[in-house]
Amino acid sequence: MAKEYRYIGKKVPRRDAVDIVTGAVNYLDDLRMAKLLYGKVLRSPHPHALIKNIDKSRAEKLEGVKAVLTWEDVPDWRGGTPGMTRILDRKVRFVGDAVALVAATTEEIALAALRLIDVEYEVLPAVLDIEEAIKPGAPLVYDEFEGNIVPPEFPLFGPGCLTGVSMGDVAQGFDEADVVVEGTCGYQNLPNAIPPEPPGVIALWEEPQRVTIWASTQAPAVDRMILAGVIGWEVDLKVLGHPVGGSFGTKIVVWQLESFACALSKASGMPVKMVLSKEEHLATFVLRPESRMNAKVGMKRDGTVTAVSGTWLVGTGNHSTTTQAQIAVGCGEIQLMTRCRNWDLKSAIVCTNRNASGSVRGFGGQELKCAFVPILCLAMEKLGIDPLDFIKKNFIKPGDGYFWRDGSWYQYRGIDYSPAMDQGAERFGWRDKWRGWLRPSSVNGPLRRGVGVGVHGNADIGEDVSEAYLRLTTDGTATLFSCVTEHGTGQRSNYLKMIAEVLGLPLEKISISPSDSTITPFDFGPVGSRGTYAIGSAAIAAAEDARRKLLELAAPLLDAGVEDLDTEDGMIFVKADPDRCLPWIAVGHDRTILGYGRFEPDFTLANCMTTFVEVEVDTETGKVTLLEVVNATDAGKIIDPPGLEGQLNGCLGAAGIDSALFEETIVDRGTGRILNANLLDYKWRTFAELPVIKNVVLESAISSHRFRAVGVGEVSTAAGPTAILMAVSNAIGVWLVEYPVTPERVLAALNRVAGGPQGGAA
Amino acid sequence: MVNGSEVDFGIGTEEHQVPPSETLADTLRERLGLTGTKVTCDNGACGTCTVLMDGKAVLSCMTLTVECGGRRVVTIEGLRDPLTGALDPIQQAFIDEGAFQCGFCTPGIIMSAKALLLENGAPTEEEVKEGLSGNFCRCITHYQVVRAVMAAAQGGE
Known part of the structure; x- marks a missing residue:
């Protein structure tokens, strides 16, 4: 127990340190791709309106324009909780709501095309204050939500999902009090976390229904789950996570931008990149409730x-x-x-x-x-x-x-x-x-x-599930497969430190896979404060599993029990007699050892x-x-x-x-x-x-x-x-x-x- | 000159030409592939796109490429020693202090710090803070950055 850690608790440069200080990290907008189109959004100037008429013909004629989509063209994809929000709708619900989408060969052409779309609105009364919104007769943002009250259920949390706190007997509690106060307070200034890197995505739709998403998201596996709920589970959907230039939780909800890019790619047959401008980021992206x-x-x-x-x-x-x-x-x-x-x-x-x-x-x-x-x-x-x-x-x-x-x-x-x-x-x-x-x-x-x-x-x-694979190669290296992106906390490097301790390997012998949803197991991602305990536990468990499998293979070769063995720096040895040892490769140069780790939620x-x-x-x-x-x-x-x-x-x-x-x-x-x-x-x-x-x-x-x-x-x-x-x-x-x-x-x-x-x- | 290499563009609206309205940030990123220069606000407010022009910090999103004729531009990619590949002492100090989190604003901060140290090799902590006050960072790496810049300045004496 008293063993000194080699890396845990020590100041060790992050794996991406040199790339960060030399500008070599590729964030989403740094990716280069052939035949890439640029997607842009025409946005509503009104907080609440019906689109009476929309004419995209002039925009479509502009050279370089490959797709123009309005609410009449897009598939009936819906997101949100509950899934009520169409990606483009006949009704716009805030200043900045998407009215039409354009994909073109350059950003300039896409922006020029937006100006050629003619929209006729029927402006509706809007409601901006939450207390006004619940008064009788207030304009309804959705006809389905009576009194503008949104249903409280969150399916992922199950039928008992907390919507309040109810226990004991409050009347009796107030009787027992020495003082009873009542007050009203609001936190309604809508502070924006504003990560410096704007939200962005590249989508490639290949017929009949294979979709690849390059995303700036904290949690590719969750992003995939949310997006699949919008564009359909039948779609063969792959999400590739990338280094994220700040998120602070906000880049978990990026399905809207992703679904726009999917629709444009589906319509044009080419990959489409959409990156919000800073003004769009502040004016139209999600805010704190x-x-x-x-x-x-x-x-x-x-x-x-x-x-x-x-x-x-x-x-x-x-x-x-x-x-x-x-x-x-x-x-x-x-x-x-x-x-x-x-x-x-x-x-x-x-x-x-x-x-x-x-x-x-x-x-x-x-x-x-x-x-x-x-x-x-x-x-x-x-x-x-x-x-x-x-x-x-x-x-x-x-x-x-x-x-x-x-x-x-x-x-x-x-x-x-x-x-x-x-x-x-x-x-x-x-x-x-x-x-x-x-x-x-x-x-x-x-x-x-x-x-x-x-x-x-x-x-x-300890919320939600994390899984990890840990692959040992018998030349003495290890690779962690994890669907976790680096968004600033340094956790991808920290998992390597944890694995290095479990396997007794030098840090430089361990690498980590891209956060590609097709090669990594499920991970809820580094959201909340779950990175260290939940995700760390999965990485540790995968490393322990791989280590046990390695020692099981070595035990007969060393004529010892698994419990009698340990490994350090790529050597397996008998603890009581370290001279009885073998390098990892002794279990077979043609062998791959795969450990699996899973963390179950612990609240x-x-x-x-x-x-x-x-x-x-x-x-x-x-x-x-x-x-x-x-x-x-x-x-x-x-x-x-x-x-x-x-x-x-x-x-x-x-x-x-x-x-x-x-x-x-x-x-x-x-x-x-x-x-x-x-x-x-x-x-x-x-x-x-x-x-x-x-x-x-x-x-x-x-x-x-x-x-x-x-x-x-x-x-x-x-x-x-x-x-x-x-x-x-x-x-x-x-x-x-x-x-x-x-x-x-x-x-x-x-x-x-x-x-x-x-x-x-x- | 960009990072020590001669770069020559015609000015005009043909595909291979640089239009007069093109910003240095776009030229660096889109034409020269120097994507180490990041863009956050594209509006001169945040310092993310900072590069050196003739040794001074400039905002590449607010600088037109047509204005750069005859100037020496250095980006984050040009800070390493061209012969040995060794990191600039500021870059090394950022690694030693762990002076970044998401890293998106880091190239701009490093270039601002470079300009500061070129002008003032032994700044006080207050001068460092003042010198970097145009650089936006949301993770709050400011404290570690100030330490790194001070360490680089002291190491360079």
Whole structure:
């Protein structure tokens, strides 16, 4: 057990390091292919309209145009959950909705052709606000969704899919409380993760029905599953994953762009590339769902939560693919941070005439907490409870249970994260800086500082299935076959480190296959925080299986039992007498050994991130400056120190902490247009504005796989936004319950009568 | 000159000619196959497409190829030592510090850092941050990047 690892926990350059720093990594748009066509989309200027007439004849005559498709031409392919959304429809449902598709020999010709398509619209009344959308008489985005309420089922999670949290007796719980508060809070600023590489795809349709997709997606096997649901399971569909230039969860829902490219390739007989421009990416691609909650919380003086009831409205835009899943996971996550016996929390998915929502890092839990925690804080304030004490008391402890996404009850077998929280607090100086609710930690003229703390944890670290093959070649090399793409976490390199430890091989003797769905076994992909435990377990199991098969072949040759043997650096030897040894090739130069590993879902472990923040508010200008962040977590055994640091520093961007400070997608409520759909007007953090970040990472022995590690990367964004709201409220002495805390909001809050919760504390 | 090699295009609208409206980013990527230069915003806002022109950082998405006559352009592919193939000290420092995650913005950041160090061989940390403030990165590699650039600067003294 005490054996020193060769690679695990060591700083080892990622396998793709040289390619990245020399520009040699081929992202989707870097692929070159003969006879490639370029696909472009004509988009609706209206948030809600019927296409009365569409004339594509002029566009079709343009030289170089190979296909023009409208709703009248495309197959009846439908996506979304439930599968209601046609890839092109007679009705458009948001500004930017696809009206027609063009494929041409150059991008310029394709764009010129778009301008030659004549469309006559019948403009319909639109609805952009989720509360307006559910009122009687509101325009219906889909005739099938009464009241614009989308069905809550997510088939993949089974018939028990969580749509809320229901247990105990809330009336009795409220009776037991020392204080009962009620409030409303929203996280509706639609922050966009904006990976730098835009969403893109190349599709080749070969008759009768063989399709190859080159995709920028986190999870090719899941992408294949989703796309097959749209274009038909009878299609022989192959998805080739590529290095992804950032995803943050968003490039899981790319079926729309892929189905456009499929339709164009089917019509033209040639491969078609479609890459969104940055403006299209910001204006038309999936966004984080919007979240608004009205809730009532009962709390005792000691911080025990006695009851929670309320309604969680989730705005999904013009359709949903993963929103139901985000709600199910969010409802699980809220229980991880709030130990409470009495719940009556309901949810509703509302569709409106804006972009569709998709999956984004924080997957449901971040959305739910951002709306719920400020309401919890109202109760803590009334009782004078330090939020750090609350978090420590209420975050899940070994032996507690929870309903997870499939509706089943799971008992938590992980660790108590209080030590990580304590060490984070110490590093931050929480006990010195915390002065009580709505009280600044220091005042210097117009500058007021405040502190806040947030927490997030997720039992998704063991969600879904991963499989892996591990092929040993008897010359002493190994190849991992895994349907996992590299999207920035370095996990493809980390699996090689794990395998190197299992097989005792030097890292350079191990390689990894492309994430090609035809040669790799199924993998749900590096989504959520499942990369380290779930995918890692499959890779480890495949390596262990291959190792056992190798030793079984060697045992008779060494006249020993399998259990007596070990292997190191391509030699097999008897542990008690290492001089009795053979090279791998002794089992046959003409032999391939194939190991198989499978990870079955395990929802009994969770990760945890506690984020402390200090802000300074200029009460004259309203500007909020983030001074310091401390992230405290326990990752179990650290696999890759620089990769972990990068993931934790990622708490700021990609719709994390900065979504509480300044990031937002601004939708004009009159026209339905997004006003800041470019990188000049959408605010993002630059190198010149970096706060101090300190990461406190404990390495407890967590009962995951043999390396006792769990993933924590995904959750680093999720704990911060509520901490920011708390810190700014404390700095200025007034509750803020809207994101982001723009100067306008801060000044408006300061101009209100001093003090007094604005969230509707009762 | 691109990465030390002479490149000559006629200007015009024929297939083999460079139209006056073509950006340097397109010429590098589509005509010369130098896809190490990545494009994010195509609008001058994000620094991803940064290359060197006569030793200064320029945004290749905002530079017209017709303006590049007689200039020396260096892209990420041209940073390695042409004879030995050795990585530039900045590239090596990025590997040593693990100063990338998805890597898409990395070539542009490295080229901005190269321009900075050509102008100021011993920058302060603040000068590095200022020098890279036009480069967009969403994974938040900023902290590791600043360390890498400082290490490269110190190593180069």
